[in-house]
Amino acid sequence: MHRLALLALPALVANAFAAAPAAPAKSRDVLPFKATEKTLPNGLKVIVVPTGFPNLVSVQIPVQTGSRNEIEPGKSGFAHFFEHMMFRGTKAYPPEKYQEIITRAGARQNAYTSDDLTNYHTTFAKDDLETVLKVEADRFQHLDYAEDDFKTESRAVLGEYNKNSANPFTKLFEVQRDAAFNTHTYKHTTMGFLKDIEDMPNQYAYSKVFFDRWYRPERTTVIIAGDVEPQKAIAMVEKYWGGWKHGTYKADVPTEPPAHGPIYKHVQWTSKTLPLVTVAFHAPAFSDKVKDQAALDMLLSLSFGRTSQLYKRLVQDEQKVDQLFDSVPNRVDPTLATIGARVKNPADALYVRDAILKTVAGLRDKPVPQQQLDDAKSAEKYGLIRSLDNTEAIASTLASFVHFNRSYGTLNNYFRVVDSLTPADLQAAARKYLTDENMVVTTLSSDALPAGIGTLPKLASFDAPAGSGKFDVLVQKSVLPQIRFKLTFAAGSAHDPVGKEGLAALTAAMVASAGSSERKIDEITKALFPLAGSFSELADKEMTTFTGSIHKDNWNQYLDIALPMLLSPGFREEDFRRLKDAQKNALQVDLKDNNEEEFGKERLQTDVFAGTPYAHPVLGTSKGLDAITLDDVKDFYRKAYAQGAVRVGISGDVSDAMVAQLKQALAKLPAGAGLPATTVPQAHQANGLEVDIIEKNTRATAISFGMPIAVTRSHPEYPALWLAKTWLGEHRASNSYLYQRIREARGMNYGDYAYIEAFPRGMFGFFPSANIGRKAQLFEVWIRPVAPENAHMALRIALTELGKLVDKGLTKEQFESTREYLMKNVFVMTATQDQQLGYALDAQWYGMPEYTSMMRTALSKMTVDDVNAAIRKHLSAKNLTVVMITKDAQGLKEKLVTDAFSPIKYDGNKPQALLDEDKAIGAMKLGIRPETVKITPASEVFAQ
Known part of the structure; x- marks a missing residue:
């Protein structure tokens, strides 16, 4: 390690290290903030962005180190591995103290x-900025870990790989990149090659290198955004980060030679x-200066996105594909642009491939119409602005662009490039990059694909294509120009008729994704595209919510385009077939198979x-979906989406006229009170441990267990039980x-969490919807x-720790510490415009005060005895329903019912206390009776 010598600097050079004054944002900038930037003498870049949002600060620290930097053979995956290791602490702040x-x-x-x-x-309350900067500086400069900790974390990384192995997309892109690159490190994904991951326990010495x-520091940027004073923040960074030593290592990432395709690979x-x-x-x-990447990205988005002719043809009209997507990622070095499709019938794979190739071929010969390009620019701009509705979103967006040049201006410069694009630029990009030599085609399937799928035709072989209601409205006014409204109906899967499970979700999809009586869905998608407007649905057990989002400038146009989908649905047979297939695939493929x-x-x-009525997924069952007809959907719509069944909320820079317009439009909903109210489901309480083993051909074993509780959000003991859950296993x-x-x-494994409320799709988000x-x-x-x-x-470890909580409770x-965390975290979990509006409507539904004030008031009055009493009253470590998904179901059952000893082996040494604890836990008797263990083939689950 070497330190840069800075013995004496002329005044001119010294001034280069002074903080640049906050410059006003230019009118064409998509980031409307005044940023202050400074480069420290050691090379560290600091960017401070006051966002105007109170109370919170988000610190983002992008390091110019990714899988691209893994240049030695056999050493892939280390950039991702250090994402894990950076949480292993230092001598000054070991993990427990840091946490x-x-x-x-x-x-x-x-x-x-x-x-x-x-x-x-990290996003946190503003008062803790100096503390966070101090501990972050310490771990970046003084990361310290023993070899045993290194080996333990290496197994967790392997666990993450195993977790991802169930997703066929992950494997497909792994094979695609391996085939596409010969010398460049983009050849492997961020996770790295499996053989390297498995060898990581042996690479302790290299990890230090x-x-x-x-x-x-010269590869690192510290972004501080939120309720912050720039000069004070920079002084804190200088105080704690200024002593970090500049490096001397020169990167030598290999250059990829020109491609010599086309290439085909099958998985x-x-x-x-x-x-x-x-x-x-x-x-x-x-x-952010040359047009090529922005032009290619825009071209593929227009040609294969939801507004494209090919999307309309393959997804909507012919219904051969349920997903069509494109990606041109922002990367430091030349990368891969991908067009992909998920095909419903294996026999159509060749047809879909050639449809994509034919579209690609046409892009080189015919320029994009100017109006389409202008609409796309508008959508991209307003779409970005729409997302910048909280401090964390602003900071994270910055981080994703800052790392290229370590400059706040990169994002604004990039959008100037986008704004300058012409149809000729897009056509030039097509001719330069969409060539046979550059092409890599990859397929994945479990069934046989048509003959000829591996023979790639020349692109030149394809011909160019031819060319005023009475509603109580909850209004949350703010300065945000993005208007968001929610319409929450008292109708969900608990209302599904017996034998028609999935009807509520399918009806909601038909409203949000099947057009209106006047416009087909492709016409609506195209009309909303330049406005960056959206209209989406979320169906659950008791409620269905439609969310609309639009910039205030486009409000009137949006109402005319989007709301007719709800007020006058199209209900076309072809859309019904498409969405029914999509829901069946979401149930069978996305949920069960993948x-x-x-x-x-x-x-x-x-x-x-x-x-x-809660006994089936919101998506329904296979048999139930098969039984649903379009007439069933129409009937459910008429009964469920009535004026008396809806709660309405709207937020943003909302005018009285907007509220009046929305109420007037909703007056066109069917009259009536809606569906009959559901009763409280009487759940099954297990007697002892009751185990449901799902037999599935899978690499790892997934485990969930639980029990019914009487506590919902309106229950007086909800805050106490929420605190206990947070300590035990915050999501x-x-x-x-x-x-x-x-x-x-x-x-x-990769993580372990606890809940007292349903958290569907938990692996896709940090906060409950x-x-x-x-x-x-x-x-x-x-x-x-x-x-x-x-x-x-x-399972034994989790039950042991849960048992300790139930028997002994929490210490003071x-x-x-958990209460202090929650008093502040409640602001973080309700930080976005969508969360604030959604939680407010939920409070109406539950009949309770506003969520954050309710929680903070309850937490401030709470005692440890209150929490422990709630734990003893509502939780058990003995009477639980357990679900385990594994390959060897019979072998697992045998271990469970015989109470066989559970051995565990480690790659590295462990403290004797932990090994002694393992012996005791491994021998713990669970007392699972054979008759309380059932084995269910995965194919039979959710079938009917």
């Missing part, structure tokens, strides 16, 4: 790794799934609520207890997939 500080700040934090960067992000090379998938077809091309690197974790959680719900938070005991101490109100809830523990040989032990110290 204690972050928890006291009420913060939510995480990190992610991409091809080109690793970004560490990697960190020393790449984690240096044979071992379990049932729909075929995937991708057509990729070697594409230009990101630039996602053991969400599959297990949904199965737990249906087991606990067996015999009630996606590494400061939670289960996470520390199962993942951190033992490296058994609003508008999932339910009349009955369950306590649930989610153990993310573990190696099959560790499944029995993982544990209670105080």
